[in-house]
Amino acid sequence: MNNDKIRKLSGFVTLKVTGSGGERFINALIREGISVWNIARLEKEVLSMQVLVRDHAQIRDVATEYLIHVEILDRSGLPAFLQRVKSQWGFIIGIILGLGLLYFLSNIIWHVEIRGASPELEYKLMKQLRELGVYEGGLKFLVDDPQALQKTLTSLNEEITWIGVENDGTAFFFQVVEKERPEVEGPEPPRHLVAKKEAVIVDYFVEKGEPVISINQFVKPGQILVSGLIGQEDAPEVVSAKGKVWGKTWYKSEAQVKMKAKTERLSGNKYEKRFLQIGSLRIPIAGMTFADYNNKEVNEVIQRLKILDWQLPLAFVEQTVYELETVELKYTEDEARKLAIEIAQKDVLKDLSTDAKIVNHKILHERMENDTFKISILFDVVEDIAVEQMIR
Amino acid sequence: MPISLSRKFQQWVSAKLDLPEDVIMDIPRITMIGHLHLYIENHSGLLSFSPEEIRVLLKHNHGQMIIKGKDFVIKTILPEELLLEGTIEMVKFIKE
Numbered sequence: 001m002n003n004d005k006i007r008k009l010s011g012f013v014t015l016k017v018t019g020s021g022g023e024r025f026i027n028a029l030i031r032e033g034i035s036v037w038n039i040a041r042l043e044k045e046v047l048s049m050q051v052l053v054r055d056h057a058q059i060r061d062v063a064t065e066y067l068i069h070v071e072i073l074d075r076s077g078l079p080a081f082l083q084r085v086k087s088q089w090g091f092i093i094g095i096i097l098g099l100g101l102l103y104f105l106s107n108i109i110w111h112v113e114i115r116g117a118s119p120e121l122e123y124k125l126m127k128q129l130r131e132l133g134v135y136e137g138g139l140k141f142l143v144d145d146p147q148a149l150q151k152t153l154t155s156l157n158e159e160i161t162w163i164g165v166e167n168d169g170t171a172f173f174f175q176v177v178e179k180e181r182p183e184v185e186g187p188e189p190p191r192h193l194v195a196k197k198e199a200v201i202v203d204y205f206v207e208k209g210e211p212v213i214s215i216n217q218f219v220k221p222g223q224i225l226v227s228g229l230i231g232q233e234d235a236p237e238v239v240s241a242k243g244k245v246w247g248k249t250w251y252k253s254e255a256q257v258k259m260k261a262k263t264e265r266l267s268g269n270k271y272e273k274r275f276l277q278i279g280s281l282r283i284p285i286a287g288m289t290f291a292d293y294n295n296k297e298v299n300e301v302i303q304r305l306k307i308l309d310w311q312l313p314l315a316f317v318e319q320t321v322y323e324l325e326t327v328e329l330k331y332t333e334d335e336a337r338k339l340a341i342e343i344a345q346k347d348v349l350k351d352l353s354t355d356a357k358i359v360n361h362k363i364l365h366e367r368m369e370n371d372t373f374k375i376s377i378l379f380d381v382v383e384d385i386a387v388e389q390m391i392r
Numbered sequence: 393m394p395i396s397l398s399r400k401f402q403q404w405v406s407a408k409l410d411l412p413e414d415v416i417m418d419i420p421r422i423t424m425i426g427h428l429h430l431y432i433e434n435h436s437g438l439l440s441f442s443p444e445e446i447r448v449l450l451k452h453n454h455g456q457m458i459i460k461g462k463d464f465v466i467k468t469i470l471p472e473e474l475l476l477e478g479t480i481e482m483v484k485f486i487k488e
Contacts, residue, residue, distance in 0.1 A: 023438040030471050039466035041442050 007037075011053040011077035014038075019068035022047045028062050048073065107140045111171035121159060121178060128156055134172055188240035193226040193386040195219040199247025202382055209241030219247065219385070228391050238391060247385035252364070253344040254376045257336045259368075261329040264295065269323040277302070277315040287319075295324040336373035337366065344377050356383035420450045420457070422483070429467075430459060430476040430483070438474075441466065446476060455487040 017025065022045070029036050029051075039049045051059055053075075063070045075083075085092065112134055114122045129135060132152065133142045143149065146165040153163050153174075164175035193209065201217045209226040213219065225245045229236035273287035299320045305312040331339065345358055360380040367374055405411070423431040432448060439447035439456060443464050448457045451472075464478035 023441050026441075026466075026469060027437040030469055033471075035468075035470070037466070037468045039441065039469065040464075047441075 007050075007052065008077045011075065011079035012050050013053055013056060013072050014048060014050050014074040014076070015059070016042070016071040016073045017047040017049060017063070017068055018045060018071070019063075019066070020045055021066060022068070025062065025066045025068050028066060029059065032058065032062060034058060034062075050076075053077070053079065106170060109134060109136060109138045109140055109143070109170060109172060112136055112174075113171070114174045114176060116178070117174075117176040118178065121157070121176065124157070125153070125174065125176070128153065129172075129174075140167075140170070188242075190228050190238040190391045191240050191388045192224050192228045192391060193241045193243060193245065194389045195221055195223045195225055195245070195247065195385050196387045197221050197247075197249055197385055199249045199385045201225075201245060202248050203246040204243060205245075206241075206243035208239050209243065211243075213245070224389075225386055241388075243386065244384050245386040246382050248359070249381050249383060249385065251348045251379045251381060252376065253348050253379060254374070255340040255344040255347065256372050256374045257331065257340045257343070259331050259336060259371045259373060261331075263327055263329060264324045265327055266297070267323045267325040269293070271321055273319040273321065275317040275319065277317050279313050282317065293321065293323040295326065297322045297324055331373075333368075333373065337363075337375065340366075340373060340375040341377060344375065345379070348379050348381065352381065352383055356381055418451050420454055422457075424480065424483075427461070427480045428477065430480055432457065432474045432476070434472055435474050436472075438466075438469070443478070448474065455485055458482075458484040458486065460484075 019025070022041075026036060026039065026047075026049070034051060034055045036049050036051055039047060042048050056072075060070060112126070112129065114125055117125060126135075132144070132149065133139070134149070144152070146167050150163055150165045153165070154160055157163075159179050160176055161179045162177040164173075166173040166175070198221060199219055201213050201215050201219060203215065204211060204213065204225070206226050209228050210230045211225070212227050213225050219225065226241040226243050228239050228241040230239055231237040271287060274285045275282040276285055277283075299322065301318040303316040303318070305314045305316070341361065341363075345361070349356065349358065358379050359382050362378045362380075363375060364378055365376045418434050420435060421433040423429075423433075425431075434451050435448045435457075436451045437449045439449050441447075441464070444460060444462060446459045446464055446466075448459075450457055459476065459480060460482040462479040462481070464476060467475040467477045469475075
């Protein structure tokens with residue numbers, strides 16, 4: 001009702017009207033064009049009614065004329081509300097100040113933490129951060145956003161590879177990754193390079209020292225490849241031999257492959273279940289199904305409920321059940337051979353350094369035995385065969 | 393009898409032009425919503441009011457109207473309109 005809104009906005013009062021002839025008084029009021037509402041009789045000669053505040057003076061005049069006593073019982077509407085608010089001004093100011101203080105405090109940086117930095121770098125960073133406005137007691141809204149901060153810090157410090165900036169509420173965390181400086185090597189002790197295994201030299205590269213081998217030479221373990229003694233034979237100079245010697249070595253490996261194999265794989269069918277776990281009791285919540293697989297794999301995600309650091313005996317369990325299907329694999333002889341060679345290759349390389357390379361392979365022997373393909377292979381490998389040996 | 397003649401004319405107009413009588417003749421129009429509300433148009437003043445009974449004077453010598461019931465409250469009163477709220481039990485007209 002629009003009328004109602006006008007009344008509330010301009011304010012109205014509840015009057016207690018005492019006197020005989022209340023009806024005539026009301027008739028007189030409405031004749032004057034005064035709006036009156038919610039008239040009720042409280043007692044025999046007492047009425048209550050509501051009128052607009054602005055009509056109050058006029059009502060008083062009419063009341064005197066009709067020998068009626070008027071008394072205000074209650075004030076309502078916006079003006080009265082404002083007046084009430086005014087009387088509680090302190091309280092309102094308190095709330096506003098409180099909210100303001102809370103906002104202000106939550107914008108103060110309470111904690112700055114630098115992780116992963118050496119003490120001197122940490123000190124330097126702290127100093128730079130203070131200039132950027134990041135310090136305990138600083139104001140958060142004066143600080144750039146984390147990305148900009150990260151950029152500034154990275155450009156300011158060359159020794160930093162990466163700095164992670166995280167702003168968690170009123171705390172700032174910096175995760176620093178320092179550049180690793182190559183260690184300054186001290187003077188190397190005098191040494192030879194000797195062969196570690198039987199090999200035929202394929203190639204060599206000598207940085208320091210005197211090579212005493214030639215390509216295609218067969219060497220035995222312990223044989224000197226690069227000598228640390230250079231110069232004249234009677235007055236040799238001792239150096240730390242350095243270099244790489246590539247030698248061809250041989251490895252024999254065996255592998256077997258079953259011609260028929262059974263493996264299990266996911267069929268793609270799955271369903272999800274959810275439980276509420278109380279202690280060790282599980283109550284299913286969702287995903288009630290009667291579908292069950294003969295062969296299945298169950299993946300469980302348990303979310304434990306925590307209050308601060310206190311572990312509740314409650315947990316949500318999300319289970320995903322996957323169906324497994326059995327697949328029978330059958331190989332032809334060619335496939336089996338290929339697979340066996342691969343297996344054997346991996347077997348050989350796993351014990352060697354990463355720069356070792358298989359250059360050739362020769363099948364020594366292969367046979368079929370009880371549905372199993374067995375093979376033995378000789379691999380030619382080129383690898384660095386040099387190891388250091390001190391000169392005493 | 394000029395009044396009677398004009399009344400007759402009004403009745404004739406109302407009948408011929410198919411107009412509602414309350415529009416032409418200021419006859420009180422009363423609307424009730426169940427027994428909860430009673431809305432009177434064309435009244436000419438309150439005669440008596442108590443929680444159990446209300447008397448209203450009607451215009452143009454249409455007499456008085458007495459409404460009886462319980463818990464009466466006058467929700468709105470304007471020079472020609474009145475909205476009564478409460479439990480209405482009885483509505484009665486008195487011709488003077």
